[in-house]
Amino acid sequence: MSLYALRDVRQVFEGRTVLDIEALELAAGGSYALLGPNGSGKTTLLHVLAFLRPPHHGEVRFQGRRVEWRDGALTALRRKVVLVDQHPIMFSTTVLKNVEYGLRMRGVSAPERRKTAEECLERVGMSAFAQRPAHLLSGGETQRVAIARAMACRPEVMLFDEPTASVDLENQAVIDGVIRELCREQGISIIFSTHKRLEAARLAEEKVFLFQGRLTGPGGENLLTCTIEQREQGAVCTVGNNVALPLRTDRSGLGRVFIKPDLIRLFPLDAGSKEADDQGHVGEVLQMTAEGSKIKVLVDIGVPLRGILSQEEARSLDVMVGEKVRVHIDPEALELAG
């Protein structure tokens, strides 16, 4: 069953498009990781999914029904979805009162409120802190209390913005455990943003990639926004942070370009290959995963790119994750989209 369906959703802040999603479907009961560098629109997307900020343009469907961005309707929707911020805000009262807050808003009776809140604090291991002033907790403790506070609302969907970005290892382990449990044992849909691929792999069944506000997600990871210029030696398209790639086209201006993963070729840094010398970029290998009989490589040359290697190619390349490689992108690999 579809949980969220987004169509042509755009978010514009001060004239700048920070989110531009043509289509995105998320299923109920799933666990999703939103991946992407800082400023790629993860938080903006989470605010849309939490019904906290209406998109500038486009349609959002939730549980098959079109979302109407009116105050009254939104309150009902928000009571099914809770967002836990990266730096959660604690109301200046006790931890227990903070955890009870959502239930109080829903008109739950005081004894029941207290019981649920105590259970939720127990689950995140913060029972001992119940009577402490919540606004004086450390970062990790705050995060755990915020999760308990969100859980207490008994939501259908829980959204997390970088849940472990600002906590130490010990707290991170606790938070990971709680999130996994929420999803697997209680069937709550989980969507969280992170910049840690490992965390995404551990906790999420599916990954959604965001780059500069656009989806570059499964299958379309190498879809990039670019600027095309006509120069003496031919067209050049610039992507990301000043990465120039040759391209065969007579267009110029803004566009989107798709880089075919199988035409990206990688060489060791010291190979001194003549092919690599003229059109080479240097990139860092971020990740290597097996995809059937092929090896998928995530390499960062200023923009993250996916390359597909055969097992043989991978073996001859002989690099580890974290090492530098020379990256050759054939002009044939680039294809203008839209």
Place this chain on the structure above:
Amino acid sequence: MDFLAQSIIEALRMIWSLDPEMYFIVYVSLYVSFFSTIIASILGVPLGFLIAVKEFRGKRAVITILNTMLALPTVVIGLFVYAFLSRRGMLGHLGLLYTPKAIIIGQVILILPWVATFTMAAVSRIDERYRRTAQTLGANALQAALAVAREARFGILAAIIAAFGRVIAEIGIAMMLGGNIKGFTRTMTTAMALEHNKGEFVLAVALGLVLLAVSLIMNVALQLVQGKYGSNR
């Protein structure tokens, strides 16, 4: 010096002996100031809150008007309200002039801008994320607004205490609209002005001491509130 010391000793004796006339004056002052502060708060706190959180046309103009009204001298307010409440004025038929109600009306006009602007400042300091947090936890618009107000509570309380301190110490409005009627609208400040005029000092000094004590209590309360407020941020 001897003269001042003697006046103070007499004044302390008067305070100690629970002089009914003196205490009635203190009662009138507290009563009038209390109600004008309550009414100004009921009107001013939501007003300041709305200005802080809502975007609307003419918002800047409203803020400018409130800031201008902060500097309004009490006698100007007294004069305008007098013109309305006087027998010849628009509201003359209500017979409000020279009653405690008239003082309260004037004093509400005096401190409403104070309460509103200080509430506005206190609420503006509260991060927008407090409202979002309340909303995502299921608060409706009103509940979320209350959550923000709750976070701003120390700032708002400080505004209310400051407003009370202002009305209890003002004289222009109490004299012009209350008329300094003995046993009815005579407040601490108007009584002190009268006693000075009569060349009598004991009652004036006694009232001055009480006023000083009230101001001290208000300021200590304000310090406590602000101290607490400060440690939260």
Place this chain on the structure above:
Amino acid sequence: MQKLISTLICAVLLLAALPALAQDKVITMSTTTSTEASGLLDYLLPEFLKDTGITVRVMSKGTGAALRDGMDGNADIVFVHDKSREDKFVAEGYGTKRYYVMYNDFVIVGPESDPAGIKDAPSVTEAFKRIAAAGAPFVSRGDDSGTHGREKQLWEATGLALTEAKSPEDGGDWYFSIGQGMGAALVFAEEKNGYVLSDRGTYLQYKYGRTQPFDLVVVYEGDDMLKNPYGVIPVNPEKHPHVKFDLADAFAQWLVSERGQHVIGSYQLHGQPLFFPDAK
């Protein structure tokens, strides 16, 4: 540097002293509001300056405060109208001598409709009794001024057990003790459409001397008990050596001289004589 500073200080002191230098014969007089508000002093003091070269600086307040100024040595001479307190002032040694100067009279001002019916009262005490009986609003200065003192005497003469405690709060919602000046009391009485005991001068100023109309009229006048004698008392230099007794006494002597008495008698306000020479 030090020299510069001391020069500057000298210059500032000199500037501050300039007005005093320009008019070295100056006395300070504390008086009641009625003498100044009636315009008498504006008429009389220039004549005195012409005759003697002495300038009189005037501070006007209630009789109580004016006498207080004399007792504290804040004035060289007092010019007030409350004979019993003036006598006490002299008896206690604060003043050298009380000179009879002049008298004016009090009037009962009230609404033209005269709800208490005091117009034809045989005496002022009877008028007061009728006001109390009718419960018509009555405004008292309540500020220990000479006028207030006279009002209290008149209430005592009625034999009514009237105390100041009568107020809107405890049932007697017709007697308002407002603790303010004569002008404020007249305005207050007009607001309440009530009666007030006023000196004639201030009443005339309010009735004819201002742009807005004044609704109240004189409803009772003429009783001997409404006579209001003014006295002038130089402050005793034995109590306060710094007072300018010679100049102050010169002013007192001038007031009771034939010339001074004539000036007082010739003063008119809105076509009516206000003060009657009374020197003995």
